[in-house]
Amino acid sequence: MPITDTELRDALTPIRELEPTDEEIQRVIAAAQELRVPRPHRGRPARAVAVVAATAAVVGGLAALPGGDATRPQDAHGILQAAAAVAGDQPAPGAYRYTRVRDVFVYAVQAGAERRRATEEQTSENWTSDAFAGRTVARQGTVQWDAPPTAAMLRYGTGAVVKAYDGEFRYGDGPLARVPFAAIPDDAAAAGRLLEDAIRDGRWLPNPNSHPHWAPGVVEDEVIHSAVLLLELGNLTGAQRQALFGVLSTRPGARALGDVTDAVGRHGVGVVLGGDRGGGLRVIIDPATGDILQSSETSPPPPATPPKLPAGVRKPPWPPPVWLLERTHVFLSTGSVAALGEKP
C-alpha cells in the first residue's frame, strides 16, 4: 500500500520541530559581525606582498595572514571555483547594484628631464543597473605628489585635487560599454565564449570599429578584465556571477595569493589573473559572499624607445608625459538595492 502524504508528513514532524536556541542565534550574529570587522593581527608579522613599496601605505597592499582556513582551496582554480559556488548562492539582485569604491591611481608624470609620481585617490558611490546605466556620486578626491610638480606637469591634467562628480554612471571606453546584462549566460563556458566573441567583434563598444585588430594576448586579457569588471559592478544574478567566476577559473596562468587582507584590513582570498602583458590583475575575494573586495594592477614602465609607427603618423612625445603605473579599486561596500540613492 503506498505511503500517504499525511503519513510522511507526520513521520517527519520531529525534523520540522527543530528550533534554534538563543545561544545559537547570538553566536551566528557575533560570527557575522566578526567577519565584517577587521581583526587585529596575531602572531608573526605580516609578510607584505606590496604592489609597489612607495604606495603601499595608500593602496594597502596584500599581506599574508597568520594561519588561515585549512579547508579552503589553496590553488587559484580552487579559490575561484569556491567563489563561484558561493556567488551562485547569493540572493536575486534588486534593480541596482550599489558599490562604494575607493579608487587609487598612481601616475608617472614626465616633463622634460623632470619626473614625478602622483597618487590620485577618490571615493565614489555607484548605482548600476542594466548595461551599466545608473548614477555616481563622488566627493572631491586628493592628489599627492612625491615632490612639488612643475607647471607643465599640472597642465597634463593631474592637478591638486580630483574634482567631485554627481551624474550618470559611465563605463566609458571599454569593451563592455553597452552590454545588456541579461545576455550574460548562466553557464561558464557559454559566458566565456560570449565575452571573447563580443570583445573580438566589438559589439558592445561605443564605437564598434574602435579596435578592428587585436594584438596577441589582448583579447584574453580583456576577457579577464571584463569578467572582473562585471563581477565588481554588474547588477547580475547569482547564477551569472557563478558563471563569471567559472570563466576566470579556466583562464591560464592564474596564481593563488592565499589568505590576504585588503587595503582596509578585511580578510579575503587572493588570486592573480593574467599577467602576460604586465603584473597581472590582483583580485581579493570575500570567501563568504563571493564579492570582490579589491582589485589592483600595475603597468610595466613605458619602453625606452617609442613604438614604431607607420610613415606619416605623427610621433608622440616620448617618454609619455603621463603614464599609469598602478590602479587599485577597493570595494568598501557592495549590495543590491531597489532604487537610486538607496543603500544596502
Add this chain to the structure above:
Amino acid sequence: MASLKAMTTLDHASALPVATPKALSTERVAARALRVARRTAYGVLGDAEAAADIAQDVAITAVRRAGSLRDPAALDAWLHRIAVRAALREARRADRRRAAERAGHDPPPPADDAALTSAVALLEGLPARQRAALTLRYVHDLPDAAIARALRCRPGTVRSLLSRGREAVRAATQEDDHGSRHADH
C-alpha cells in the same frame, strides 16, 4: 578601469536622496536561517552535527546579506535554495570520503531524540536529491515549483523525485514490517 578614472573628472556635486531600507532584523534573519537550513540539512544528511554546521554557515551568510533581504517570502526561497545546495555539496563530499576510506559507511551518531532518529531513519539510504525533495515537501510544505527552484530543476523532475522517494520509503517500511513479523515468529 579607465571608466572609473574618467568619471572622476567632471565638476558637479549634489547629494542623492537616500531611501530608508526596510531591512529585516538581524535576529530574525539569523533565527529563520538557522531553522530552515538545519531542518533541510538534517533531512538531506541525517547527521545532526553536519546539519548544525551547515545551518550556521547559511545563517552567517544570511546575516551578512541581511541588508539586501527585505521580502520575507524571498528570504525563505533563498534560504531553501542555499541550504539545499550546501547540504547536497556536503552529501557529495561525504560520499567521496566514504568511497576513499573503503571502510564502509560510518553512520552518523544517532540523535538523542528517539522520534528524531526514527524520522531520519525513514529517509536513510535514499539518494540525496530524493531526500532533499522529500524534506522540502514534507518538512517545509513547499509546492513543486518552489522545490524546483531550490533544486534548480524542472517541476516534472521534482514530481519524479517525490514519487521515487515515496516509493523507496514505502518499500523500506514494508521490508521493516516484514522483518519484524519474521522476528516475532
